[in-house]
Amino acid sequence: MDHLKTQGISMPKLGLGTFRMQGDTCREAVETALSIGYRHIDTAEMYANEDAIGAALATASVPRDELHVTTKVWHENLTPDAIRRAFDASLNKLRLDHVDLYLVHWPSKSANWGAVFETLMKLKDEGRTRAIGVANFTTALLKIAVEDVKAPIACNQIEYHAMLDQSKVLAYLGAKSIPLVAYCPLAQGRFASDPVLAEIGAKHNASAAQVALKWLLDQDGVAAIPKASRRESQQANLDALKIKLDDADRNKIAALPKDRRCVNPGFAPAWD
Ligand SMILES: NC(=O)c1ccc[n+]([C@@H]2O[C@H](COP(=O)([O-])OP(=O)(O)OC[C@H]3O[C@@H](n4cnc5c(N)ncnc54)[C@H](OP(=O)(O)O)[C@@H]3O)[C@@H](O)[C@H]2O)c1
Numbered sequence: 001m002d003h004l005k006t007q008g009i010s011m012p013k014l015g016l017g018t019f020r021m022q023g024d025t026c027r028e029a030v031e032t033a034l035s036i037g038y039r040h041i042d043t044a045e046m047y048a049n050e051d052a053i054g055a056a057l058a059t060a061s062v063p064r065d066e067l068h069v070t071t072k073v074w075h076e077n078l079t080p081d082a083i084r085r086a087f088d089a090s091l092n093k094l095r096l097d098h099v100d101l102y103l104v105h106w107p108s109k110s111a112n113w114g115a116v117f118e119t120l121m122k123l124k125d126e127g128r129t130r131a132i133g134v135a136n137f138t139t140a141l142l143k144i145a146v147e148d149v150k151a152p153i154a155c156n157q158i159e160y161h162a163m164l165d166q167s168k169v170l171a172y173l174g175a176k177s178i179p180l181v182a183y184c185p186l187a188q189g190r191f192a193s194d195p196v197l198a199e200i201g202a203k204h205n206a207s208a209a210q211v212a213l214k215w216l217l218d219q220d221g222v223a224a225i226p227k228a229s230r231r232e233s234q235q236a237n238l239d240a241l242k243i244k245l246d247d248a249d250r251n252k253i254a255a256l257p258k259d260r261r262c263v264n265p266g267f268a269p270a271w272d
Contacts, residue, residue: 001014001037001039001241002021002178002217004155004221004223005178006131006154006155006178006179006226007131007132007133007152007153007154008130009068009100009101009130009131009154010068011036011040011068011100011101011154011155011179011181011223012039012040012068012223013038013217013223013224014038014040014213014217014221014223014224014225014226014237014241015038015041015042015068015070015181015223015224016029016030016033016038016040016041016042016088016225016226016227016228016229016234016237017042017058017183017225017226017227018030018041018042018043018047018049018053018227019044019047019227020046020047020050020227021052021227021229022047022048022049022052022117023052024052025052025229026049026052026053026056027052027053027055027056028056028231028261029228029234030052030053030057030064030161031056031059031060032234033055033228033234034060034062034190035055035060036231036234036235036238038238039066039068040067040069040070040223040225041053041057041063041067041068041069041070042070042157042181042183042225043069043070043071043072043094044071044072044074044076044103044105045072045073045077045086045089045090045105046072046074046105047213047241050071050090050093050094051093052185053069053093054089054093054094054095054096055095057069057094057095058095060198064096065212067100068100068101069094069096069099069100069101070099070100070101070102070103070157070181071090071094071099071100071101071102071103072103072104072105072135073086073087073090073104073105074086074105074106074110075100075104075105075106075107075108075111075267077114078104078108078110078111079115080115080116080118080119083116083119083120083123084119084123087102087123087128087129091128096168097128098127098128098129098130099128099129099231100129100130100131101129101130101131101132101133101155102120102123102124102129102131102132102133102136103115103132103133103134103135103155103157104120104133104134104135105135105136105268106135106136106265106268106270107134107136107137107138107141107179107243108267113149114149117132117145117149117151118184119126120132120151121151121152124152124246128228129166131152131154132151132152132153132154133153133154133155133156133157134153134155134156134157135156135157135158135181135183136157136158136268136269137158137269138169138269138270138271139168139169139172139270139272140238140272142156142169142172142173142176142178143172146176147180147231153176153178154178154179155178155179155180155181155223156173156178156179156180156181157180157181157182157183157225158180158181158182158183159182159183159184159261159262159263160180160182160183160184160185160188160216160222161182161184161185161191161212161216162191162197162212162215162253162256162259163187163191163215163256163257163258163259163260164258164259164260164261165258165259166180166272167179167265168272169272173174173221173260174220174221177221178221178244179221179222179223180221180222180223181222181223181224181225182218182222182224182225182265183210183225183263184262184263185216185225186209186212186213186222186226187207187212187260187262188262190262191208191209191212192207192208192209193208194208194212196252196253196256197209197211197212197253199252200252200253204243204244204245204249205247206239206240206243207236209226209233209236209237209240209252210236210237210240211240211245211249213226213237213240214240214241214243214245215245215253217240217241218245239242
């Protein structure tokens with residue numbers, strides 16, 4: 001599996017998303033994923049599953065330095081004290097002494113970005129997170145973090161898939177050598193029944209979902225974190241790495257609609 005090197009960490013390009021999985025379902029899914037080779041797990045305090053993931057990590061026999069664990073602080077907890085409390089709770093539930101990446105989950109209009117990133121940088125200096133980053137940041141917000149605050153941003157985790165244009169953010173991230181971690185890489189599962197992706201898949205003896213995933217993972221500086229609770233889907237997503245898409249396939253994907261955003265809560269920023 002390829003890795004992305006960023007701000008001193010090495011992140012597997014394919015990870016396991018865990019939103020909407022909790023309790024034993026989540027624990028079992030993470031145990032299965034680790035057993036078949038996943039080494040990158042994505043969670044957040046908001047997912048209310050860090051305890052289940054912690055239980056799975058505790059029983060797995062994977063050396064800690066081979067694992068990449070990302071968690072995130074919720075946008076209502078962006079004061080220095082609240083970040084500290086949220087971080088301590090996350091680490092405790094995950095049963096870890098450090099995470100690999102700690103992200104601001106969503107921007108907040110009331111955040112003091114200097115204070116937010118100073119707090120995250122202290123956690124990094126203390127060795128409790130190996131790197132820090134953001135999620136759902138627009139180019140304007142990235143400029144504040146990267147150019148004004150000069151925070152060592154290791155990634156921007158945003159929605160990105162075959163039916164959503166992210167060229168503006170990608171151009172900014174590329175210029176700064178910051179990876180994009182794609183969430184909803186399968187458009188929340190909708191791609192499984194897409195006829196264009198299925199037709200491309202038929203040519204490669206692969207599924208529509210696998211084609212969508214490989215299209216993302218073929219891109220420089222892009223990682224993806226599909227959520228899959230079933231072993232079959234987890235394995236299918238690992239197997240997607242073997243598909244070789246060609247220019248004709250990429251042209252068909254380029255012609256798909258690019259305005260299908262799945263995640264747009266009321267507190268989202270004005271997207272690029
Ligand atoms: N930073 C943020 O604000 C943010 C927002 C949203 C998501 N995320 C992260 O990104 C992760 C992924 O996004 P998501 O969960 O919303 O959507 P997604 O990964 O695009 O889609 C997940 C759905 O696709 C299905 N699936 C997975 N692999 C498949 C395959 N090979 N064939 C057919 N169906 C397949 C899953 O089914 P089964 O579970 O039944 O296997 C599930 O229903 C989240 O879990 C979370 O970790 C972050």
